[in-house]
Amino acid sequence: MLGDEPVKTPKPHYHGHRDRLRARFAEKGADALADYELLELYLFRTIVRRDVKPIAKELIAKFGSFAEVIAAPIDRLTEVKFISENVALDLKILRAAATKLGQESILNRPVLSSWTALLDYCRSAMQYEGKEQFRVLFLDRKNRLIADEILGQGTVNRAPVYPREIIKRALALDSTAIILTHNHPSGDPTPSHADIKMTETIIQAAKAIDVTVHDHLIIGRENIASFKSLGLM
Incomplete structure (x- = not known):
């Protein structure tokens, strides 16, 4: 009405x-x-x-x-x-x-003195990836992070990694040290025999151009395995 x-x-x-x-x-x-x-x-x-x-x-x-x-x-x-x-x-x-945000917390900072922030970043970036992913963190002479690059992506249990590509990028970025990191989608960060052999190959290739490999981190669902802490390098 x-x-x-x-x-x-x-x-x-x-x-x-x-x-x-x-x-x-x-x-x-x-x-x-x-x-x-x-x-x-x-x-x-x-x-x-x-x-x-x-x-x-x-x-x-x-x-x-x-x-x-x-x-x-x-x-x-x-x-x-x-x-x-x-x-x-x-x-x-x-x-x-x-x-x-996690990357910004470590970018251009000495990562060896910001190790907890680095681990948090790696965990947030890779913890729940469904396929294996291999990343390399490139550091400058002061151990500051200058680049974080995915150099291998693969299946649920393997990501192809080519040491020559890592060395090529290190030279291009004028990097003097690197940290290797990849995830295990299974959730178990225990290094495999293939992980250990690959790391040894990369360390030898990096040594030839005076690049230091500080560590290799394997990201699991709950924990992170450090090759250096495990005495594997």
Whole structure:
């Protein structure tokens, strides 16, 4: 009827939940939130018109943790209902940003005196990779990180690595020391016989051009194995 108040559409029930979750995060920080709640906070921005709590819980149930969700491949993320390719890509951007922050904490700093930060960075970059990945950290004369490059990617248990490519990059970057690192998707960081032989080959090739190999780190799901600590180099 003329003069009647327009009927207001009630807000979806999850709007109040979103406000409360944001307020809890603002007051107490991320440590006060479960992994699925932290994931909810991010999904609020990408899935606007839907209750994302069950979606966040399903993602955590499928992959195990917040870190494992954002590290998961796009094709596996989209197996979860309501996770489109765009939403999956947003999650991958979050992972890239987190890795970049870790890299910034050690870039152009003496890594041997920032070893804990280096280990944290390597873990965040490689811990949940589903395939083996071989990275080389190139250092300058003051042992500052000048480059971090992936020089081998492969299957779930092998990444082809060519010592000549490592030496070529070290020369091009004017690097005087390197740290080798790769992940074991199985989760067990124990060095294999092939890992040990490959490391010996790289050390000998590097020695010929006066490049020092400080360590070889193998990243597992929970732990990191250091060749130097294990007496393997």
